[in-house]
Amino acid sequence: MSISPYSYSGSKPKASIRLAANSCPFNTACEGCSSRHISLCNVLDSNDLKSFSKLSTDFQKAAKQIICAEDEKAEHIYNIRSGAVRLSKMLSDGRRQITGFLFAGDFFGLSCKDKYSFTAEAITEVKICRFNRTKIIESFQDYPRLGERVFDMTRTELNSTHDQMLLLGRKTAKEKLCSFLIIMKEKSGRINVRDENEVDIPMSRSDIADYLGLTVETVSRQFTNLHKLGLIELDGAHRVFLKNSKALLALAEGE
Amino acid sequence: MSISPYSYSGSKPKASIRLAANSCPFNTACEGCSSRHISLCNVLDSNDLKSFSKLSTDFQKAAKQIICAEDEKAEHIYNIRSGAVRLSKMLSDGRRQITGFLFAGDFFGLSCKDKYSFTAEAITEVKICRFNRTKIIESFQDYPRLGERVFDMTRTELNSTHDQMLLLGRKTAKEKLCSFLIIMKEKSGRINVRDENEVDIPMSRSDIADYLGLTVETVSRQFTNLHKLGLIELDGAHRVFLKNSKALLALAEGE
DNA sequence: CGATGGATTGAACTGGTTCAAGTGGAGTGG
């Protein structure tokens, strides 16, 4: 199997590292991304992109570092250049729900109003491009296609949260894990096209559990279970080979 | 207790009734709505509203009728003038997840792309105002504030689906029902301000169950449970008096 | 009045959790 595009270093959080100014507004030429990912570059011409890159700050975060926190004033929007990020919400006693995993090309912070409605944390080492929210939103007037694109992305996100509500409310543990693997397969194809059935799982079992509304133990048991059924092959905890993704999809949809 | 603004008739579905042309584009003056609900009228002047009303068709549906179905071509957007609507998604074996309850002033269909991503059904008798999606979306160019408002509504919706994901994935049955009552209290205040602690529950126990990811029996037991705890008073199945909404809110947040 | 269908209640059951004990792989330091 090939080398993972993520880094799984178990190292402790370090201070975030400011990167040298560069040319990646809206992920125009971000590393590790195939052309298929959702990007904003194709709605702006190269001159406009130059002016946008002046508005951006690039930085880097190590795994486990917080990028922005729930209830914090929402001053920025973020675009992931590489790595993986999780968005989550918490109850006061620490119960956590992960509302989404994000990868190279993905945006977050756009749908917030005055405060962030989630906490964003780096799962792997990430490179991130940050913009001033107010300036970006104001620029929708001058660049209507940009605004349309952002609206479009928000709609797509809303539709997928509805799918996730069906998963959380009505699917069994087995169906949940199959759905997760199918989702990861699709995202993975977007980021790095190797064998499309070879899927990287950068997040921990506990992240997966909090995404699916399960416990770590149940997630682990279901991985074992799917392996015993001959549907997947495991290569460590962070790489899965989907031996029969058609059957997995059927299971995911409860068929 | 006062008279409910909904009708709970158990009558069988009838054909949808076309209403006479009227003056309610974007719920400008919809019946039963307080001024607090989300409306689009305040981003358009009266002349613009007149031209929008030409684009609209008003109609009425009896309880249990389908307004639009999942996977159907998304030709319209809808605005509820009165009554209650449920949006849901289904698995092939019939398991259902209700993604939202909508009331007077609410829109739906805006976040869809080519197909509806949900089924919308009337819970009570509803009056609905319908627009051609393409025309509305095109009009964002001439009425940018309208587009902004729609984007804003989509963001609000996205944020509340994230709260619902936390509920579905991580809350207990008791916490789920408390959250539901608090949500209904807030919506209810928007529609008809009487005693703010007197809440109408137009939907069935089975709708509530499918909204909270529970079974009818559990919902019913939790109603009884909250009653025994002295937190609510029940007046039939469709009206609840919140005796201690502070305590209910605390329970809803898992405190 | 009986029929119908939603709501409630009871009792048995179970999928997923909880608690507890291993296992294994990566990093550390001698």
Next chain:
DNA sequence: CCACTCCACTTGAACCAGTTCAATCCATCG
């Protein structure tokens, strides 16, 4: 290079919150 530590992951076994199945209740309607 090996031994030790740490921590994420796995596995096992007991438990329980919520489901399932089965009455029963009760309001509405023809």
